[in-house]
Amino acid sequence: MMTQHRLTSRDQAQARDGQDCLAPMRAHFALPDDITYLDGNSLGPLPHAVRARMTRTVNAEWGQGLIRSWNDAGWIDLPERVGARIARLIGAPAQAVFAADSTSVNLFKLLSAALALRPERRVIVSERGNFPTDLYMAQGLITQLDRGHRLVLVDDASAIPAALCDDTALLMLTHVDYRSGAMHDMAALTHQAHRVGALTLWDLAHSAGAVPLDLAGADVDFAVGCGYKYLNGGPGAPAFFHVAERHADAFVQPLAGWFGHEAPFAFEPQYRPAPGAARYLCGTPPVLAMAALDAALELWEDVDLDALRAKSLALTDAFIATIEGACPDRVLELITPRDPARRGSQVSFRHPQAYAVMQALIARGVIGDFRAPDILRFGFTPLYTRFVDVFDAAKTLRAVLETRAHERPEFQIRAKVT
Ligand SMILES: Cc1ncc(COP(=O)(O)O)c(C=O)c1O
Numbered sequence: 001m002m003t004q005h006r007l008t009s010r011d012q013a014q015a016r017d018g019q020d021c022l023a024p025m026r027a028h029f030a031l032p033d034d035i036t037y038l039d040g041n042s043l044g045p046l047p048h049a050v051r052a053r054m055t056r057t058v059n060a061e062w063g064q065g066l067i068r069s070w071n072d073a074g075w076i077d078l079p080e081r082v083g084a085r086i087a088r089l090i091g092a093p094a095q096a097v098f099a100a101d102s103t104s105v106n107l108f109k110l111l112s113a114a115l116a117l118r119p120e121r122r123v124i125v126s127e128r129g130n131f132p133t134d135l136y137m138a139q140g141l142i143t144q145l146d147r148g149h150r151l152v153l154v155d156d157a158s159a160i161p162a163a164l165c166d167d168t169a170l171l172m173l174t175h176v177d178y179r180s181g182a183m184h185d186m187a188a189l190t191h192q193a194h195r196v197g198a199l200t201l202w203d204l205a206h207s208a209g210a211v212p213l214d215l216a217g218a219d220v221d222f223a224v225g226c227g228y229k230y231l232n233g234g235p236g237a238p239a240f241f242h243v244a245e246r247h248a249d250a251f252v253q254p255l256a257g258w259f260g261h262e263a264p265f266a267f268e269p270q271y272r273p274a275p276g277a278a279r280y281l282c283g284t285p286p287v288l289a290m291a292a293l294d295a296a297l298e299l300w301e302d303v304d305l306d307a308l309r310a311k312s313l314a315l316t317d318a319f320i321a322t323i324e325g326a327c328p329d330r331v332l333e334l335i336t337p338r339d340p341a342r343r344g345s346q347v348s349f350r351h352p353q354a355y356a357v358m359q360a361l362i363a364r365g366v367i368g369d370f371r372a373p374d375i376l377r378f379g380f381t382p383l384y385t386r387f388v389d390v391f392d393a394a395k396t397l398r399a400v401l402e403t404r405a406h407e408r409p410e411f412q413i414r415a416k417v418t
Pocket residue numbers: 102103104105131133134174178203205206226239
């Protein structure tokens with residue numbers, strides 16, 4: 001147990017908040033006073049700047065500017081501009097990243113591009129525990145191609161290197177596991193995939209804005225990620241894609257829409273792909289949602305990502321140690337790696353009644369989430385999570401378990417979204 005990280009009093013937690021260089025960032029978010037919010041890995045909270053930007057975009061740009069705002073307010077450039085902001089956070093060149101579509105749709109486009117770049121190979125390697133949409137998109141594409149491709153799934157990350165072979169077209173992984181928070185070594189696995197001639201596609205849904213990334217340094221081929229989690233772009237915010245410059249011009253993506261055309265407003269009957277990664281755009285961008293994400297990303301401009309990582313690990317270390325100190329009867333099983341080098345920015349525990357426990361926590365103002373079949377998941381988002389949140393959440397979890405509050409009938413009812 002990491003006893004040195006354990007928070008034993010609220011005063012001690014407050015003292016740590018007092019020393020936190022990122023603490024002033026919290027004032028940028030509209031967080032309710034009576035809520036301990038540990039679910040920014042599912043939905044980031046509302047930044048005040050987004051509210052102001054929405055008012056401007058709706059009233060002035062749409063209301064008054066009307067169609068002129070595509071040019072005058074720069075709507076047309078939003079996918080590129082927002083992509084460039086994200087590029088800084090993931091260690092990629094600005095021109096390699098665009099905001100567009102959902103993560104699922106971007107996965108389809110990039111999976112298709114990757115398989116076309118390795119036409120003689122038939123295997124996609126991934127993990128059985130990968131996020132389902134990643135696996136579904138690969139399965140759907142394989143069925144549609146009908147050329148004998150196979151999705152080879154490993155049960156344990158340690159089996160990935162051995163699964164790579166000279167028939168592997170693509171290694172497709174989620175960098176930080178959505179259930180456990182375990183983080184892969186992106187550079188090492190990308191290198192191993194390249195050694196057998198395969199390409200890599202990384203899902204950064206739980207990494208972008210959570211941990212420092214260096215896609216260029218790791219020589220990553222393709223990546224996708226979410227806008228609504230750590231990037232705080234709002235519910236259903238646009239996602240992003242990354243295409244290494246060496247591949248950008250090599251392939252026409254399958255969803256060849258007019259926004260990926262070299263000259264959309266020439267209205268030519270024949271598709272001609274735009275140069276570079278812009279060809280992976282598809283249709284008209286959702287301007288309101290893009291503007292919200294753009295404003296949310298402005299908050300990141302001066303954030304030191306090393307300080308972010310240091311605080312993230314301090315928060316997750318403190319949470320693990322405080323929970324284990326407060327709830328020592330072993331009813332909770334930690335599934336997040338204790339090794340900081342292997343941990344993203346969340347902490348997950350198994351509990352046989354995890355759904356009901358989470359409902360009881362939410363009823364007491366501590367919001368995390370549940371992932372089937374038995375996982376309590378808590379996200380730590382250093383822009384606004386405080387050490388007092390760690391202390392309060394651990395105290396509340398202990399109270400729920402001690403009083404068996406989760407056994408009440410109302411906490412057994414499953415909602416659609418968990
Ligand atoms: C790893 C991962 N990939 C993808 C998604 C979601 O993709 P989409 O934005 O298409 O819903 C999630 C959502 O939680 C996720 O955790």
